[in-house]
Amino acid sequence: MTDTLTPATTTGPATAGSDLSGAATQAYRSALEVIASVEPRIAEATRAELADQRSSLKLIASENYASPATLLTMGTWLSDKYAEGTVGHRFYAGCQNIDTVESVAAEHARELFGAEYAYVQPHSGIDANLVAFWAILAHRVELPELAELGLKNINEMTEAQWETLRHKFGNQRALGMSLDAGGHLTHGxxxxxxxxxxxxRSYGTDPQTQRIDYDAVRAAAREFKPLILIAGYSAYPRRVNFAKMREIADEVGATFMVDMAHFxxxxxGKVFTGDEDPVPHAHLVTTTTHKSLRGPRGGMVLATEEYAPSVDRGCPMVLGGPLGNVMAAKAVxxxxxxxxxxxxxAQAVADNAQTLAGGLLSRGAQLVTGGTDNHLVLIDVSSFGLTGRQAESALLDAGIVTNRNAVPADPNGAWYTSGVRIGTPALTTRGFGAAEFDRVAELIVDVLESTSPATTAAGTPGKAKYVLADGVAERTKAASAEMLGAHPLYAGLEL
Known part of the structure; x- marks a missing residue:
């Protein structure tokens, strides 16, 4: 967009940190006026969300700010077209423009990640993982079964043969990272x-270092012999050696799948290269398109050519009609x-995470693995006498948006947790640098040190209720406002 000015501290044309004057501002104003003419409460909620995001320190590792071009692309008539199937092979007529959109998005994905094949239809990361799982089952279970029977497709099977295949589908093995070690709920x-x-089954991390023990993963894979070995994480603050994981998968005959949604x-951005880049090593790689990639909310599957035909069956295998408007936004x-x-x-995201971790450690916070070398930091708040839920709530009261998260061997489980996960992608988009992230670390520790558990009716410390010392929320918000004011979100956009 030519009517915007991109500060040096932000990246790309018309990012969330840009000065939005002219056409972009008019586009949003006009859109909200049209929405308000039908349902004013939705228009008001949209305005309120922008105000909330502008006034808070957004540290949720899985959130970011999409560019105006990306956001505007989703609000078009591309939403109105059904397009089940794949490019050039649709179950509906009149899909030539959706074919263009999907082709462009897939082309950008292949070129960006160096992938042999890209499937951009999934609506979310969970959908992308489901497509990948069923593509693997189709490739590794269904096709061999059909070949053995001399059949072309499952419709030619007798009922007895189909029941045998269904049983095989439901008894395959998968080995993924455990939830408390940092894995994702979709990994088993x-x-x-x-x-x-x-x-x-799940593999965890070394109890001492809290890092992946590749020898232990290898031992688990040898014993369990999974069909699928899953790597990737949602709350593991370190890089992964995907070359080693592929060696393990090959040794036991497993398909190697990586969920890189977070990173x-x-x-x-070429921060992760070589053994730390999953694409050259995995058979299939799944991802969301938001988070650190800073696109629309959606999913995507990258695959080798070997798995491409099975992945292409994602719709209608597990997906409904692809969202043409969101695929277009993915392309942008x-x-x-x-x-x-x-x-x-991307490099700034990683650098800022190092600064944030260092600032927390220097002020006495306890971090899972002792630091980070990706985009996220996991604070063990038990050292402050708090549960993750108490810490998350107290921080939110002070205008710092985070999410509670389990830590390895968490005694409080997945609901209350003992950790808080934070990340740098969103505030880096706004232009925050080392000085601001060190100040953010100071504010976080101040809030946590000023929070104490509230006692239950029985007089024991509770896991949810808390007390934040008087004045802490106000001074934290004031300090945050100073930094946020220097790095405005969608500057010039007044609704």
């Missing part, structure tokens, strides 16, 4: 569908991520 957590689809921006965001400016941004 029982309440999630992934935990119900597979005979599943895709660091892969796209992926185009932004292919610029040198995005690489500068």
């Amino acid at each position: 957590f029982r309440p999630n569908i992934s935990g119900k689809m597979f005979h599943q 895709a921006g660091l892969v796209a 965001a992926l185009a932004e991520a292919r610029t040198p400016a995005f690489q500068t941004y």
